[in-house]
Amino acid sequence: MTTAFATSSLRTTLTALAAASLGLGAAHAAPGGDFARGRIVIEAQAGLSDAELDTLVKAHGGKRRKLGQSRMHVVHLAPGLSEEDAVARLSRRPEIRFAELDRKVGPALAVNDPYIGSAWHIGKIGAPGAWDSTQGGGITIAVLDTGVNAAHPDLKDRLVAGFNVYNNTADTSDLCGHGTAVAGAAAASTNNAMGVAGVAGAARIMPVRIAYKDASGGCPAYFSTIASGITYAADHGARIANISFVGIAGSAAVKSAARYMKNKGGLVFISAGNNNVDENVAPDNAFIIVSSTDSQDRKSSFSSWGSFVALAAPGTGIWTTNNSLGYSAWNGTSFASPVAAGAAGLMMAARPDLSAEQVESLLFSTAVDLGTAGRDAVFGHGRVNAAAAVGAALGHAATLDATAPLAAIAAPLGSSSVSGTVAVSVTASDNVGVARVDLKVNGTTVASASAAPYSFTWNSAGVANGMASLVAVAHDAAGNAGASATVAVNVANGSGGTVVAADTAAPVVAINNPVAGAVSGTVAVSIAASDDAGAAGIRTSLSIDGKVVASGTGASLAYSWNTRKAAPGTHTIAASARDAAGNASTRTVSVTVR
Structure with a gap:
């Protein structure tokens, strides 16, 4: 599914509030078209108080609910109000970073093959070589999906407490089977003498149900439930979140939630989609978009592509766990994404001190380059190589950063x-x-x-x-x-405030030397500036023939110009001054170099 979206990315975010759950039951989320009726998603600027935000959304008939400990909110609108109109109006408010429709999206599942019988992808990405060093122990991978079957013998020992953000409950049972298959691809137990092995088979799995079952039997999710699931995972210790749903890479809410998790040291993996088209979505470093490959390192026939793709991973015929407590082979970027996520989990387990950015960089640099040399729109940086990535993580030398921002x-x-x-x-x-x-x-x-x-x-x-x-x-x-x-x-607030008149007077700048005429040898260029607000706020610059050669602050600036390096003929010296209020002035003089 490809989704259009309405966003307005304005200035910044909202001060942290107390944790709250989303709770988006069917009564509140009846879909209309491809977005939820009666609600939108917003993020407010840092520094805006709860009371100020409440006043703002109430003016539009809304009532807000916070997404975890992030700065995003779902705004429930009064009956009869237009969602598009609310997005348009709130997007224009300077206090709001973005406002967007709460789009409905579906799982990135292609064809469910009844039997393949070989977990070829494990060897293809070099997972057994990585397992000599780590199997993912100590790392939690959040699976944001349709739920996970906690009774599956290859998953039950991997599961930790999760959450159902759609219904605001602890029920994370699998509605459609998709989440159980995704969880197995990432972290089904290894060395347990049964079934299959996930890429990070000793990692913990945190099930986060973001979907609901609709009348057709499908299990769609919304931008709001996905963003809420990411923030929940980040706030509860997960270092990796996998989202095998399509049409979400352009969502401002999902991007903001992914940045929130990345700032906490985590990474978010998202499937590219199964439309076999260029999805035409701009790349963003908030998350890692994964396309699918087959056993011959070719693009899977169904896999979408585009400049937003950062990495490729096996996604054709992935033998994994199913909701019937058995095993089957699945196709889709839904399974490429958790394979890549599992590789990142191995890296984090091997070197828990590495930052999210360092893990990401090493994951990209060790990928097997496919297609056009370097990063391309089909395979991104290349097909994931777990053995090389873990080796690079183990060998990465810690460097001391002593440079202040x-x-x-x-x-x-x-x-x-x-x-x-x-x-x-x-x-x-x-x-x-x-x-x-x-x-x-x-x-x-x-x-x-x-x-x-x-x-x-x-x-x-x-x-x-x-x-x-x-x-x-x-x-x-x-x-x-x-x-x-x-x-x-x-x-200057209220009657007690005194408004200071705006400074509209530009500083005065002069070129003291040289004067117009002929020059030669080394010329001492000097300029002077003054301003009604004082010299301390003046910034000066000197340019020769349009190229800045010196700059500084205060009332004077000097420069030694070696005219022997200049071509004979006419040259223009320009002096500029700008005060603290932004007023500026320029003076020029033309000289002839002999």
Whole structure:
């Protein structure tokens, strides 16, 4: 199934709230078309309070329910309200990061073959070689699916407590058999003298039921139940989540939940689909999309592809567990995805100290390159190689990251007047990766964001009128932190606030030397700048023929220009100055190099 979706990715996320379950019983989720009637999915900006969010959704006739400990919410709409209209309206709100329809999606199952008799994929990916080092012990793989049959002899010893996020119960029994087969492909018990072996046969399996049984006997799920299942898995210790459903890679809710899990050290694997077409979905590093291969390392006839594919794995004739407590062979990217997920589980068990990004990178770099050299739209980085991946994980040298992230506040501008709810935008970067950005006001942390864009909603009523100091602090996974320069703003709320007049005057900049005319040898170029708000907030730059050769802060800037390296003829020197309010001015002078 290919799904269209309506999203608006705006600024950032919502402050963490207490854990809550979704509970989306059939009475609340009667489908209309290909999306749920009566509800949508949203994510709010960091710093927005519960009360402010409640006010916002109530204005649209809604009532929210939180997805686990993430920052996403399902908004239940009043009867008769248009879901599309609610998405459109909420998407335009600056307090909302995204709003989207709660699309219905189905399992990525192709053909159920009655008998193949050979688990060829285990040898193809080199799993026995990996098993010499690890079989996945200590790692929990969450299977987000139709449930798992807890009585299956090859699964019962692997299972840990899970959850039914659709019905808000502990019932994770398998409605349609799909989840039991997927669980077996990932982690059916090894060395138990029966049945089949999963790729990570000593890993724990956490069943998370995201689906319901419809009138046709199928077992679809929704964006909301999938996002809720991912956050549940992340909050309850799973390091891997597998979702063998199609049409979800473009969902803003699923992406946000997958980033949430990745920030907690986990990885999310998703099947590419079985439509044998380019799904035309943009790639995203929030999750790992897996296409399917056959025993000859060719694309499975049913497998979808596209630039979003990151990895390939066997998915044709995968001998695994079934809901009748027996075994059968299955086809589909539904089974390629858990095979790849199982390989990642082996890596994490071998080296639990590795980050999610390191495991992902090694999984990609050790894959067997198929098709076009390098990453391609059919096989991604290549077909998974469990033996090589585990070997690379074991041999990976730990490196000490002592480099602090960089942070800067892009908005609001210094010395500007603010009131009410203020949108704060931050840029942050790091040599490895930014794990979190905190916004501090007068030294107190008021909000945190764990994914770019790092933007916040700050209620300025929480501080007294007058000047307030804003600082952004970026953190990386190694514990390094880097603070931005302080941005001072004038808080002017209510009758007691004094609004500072906006600074609209551009700084004055002049080129003191050289003057227009002929130059030669080494020329001492100097510029001077001034501003009504003082020199401290001025940023200057000097360019020659459009190329910046020097920059700095304050009232002056100097540069030694060796004209011997310049071509004879006319050259343009330009000096620019910008103040803290963003006002800018430029002066130029033309000289002739002899």
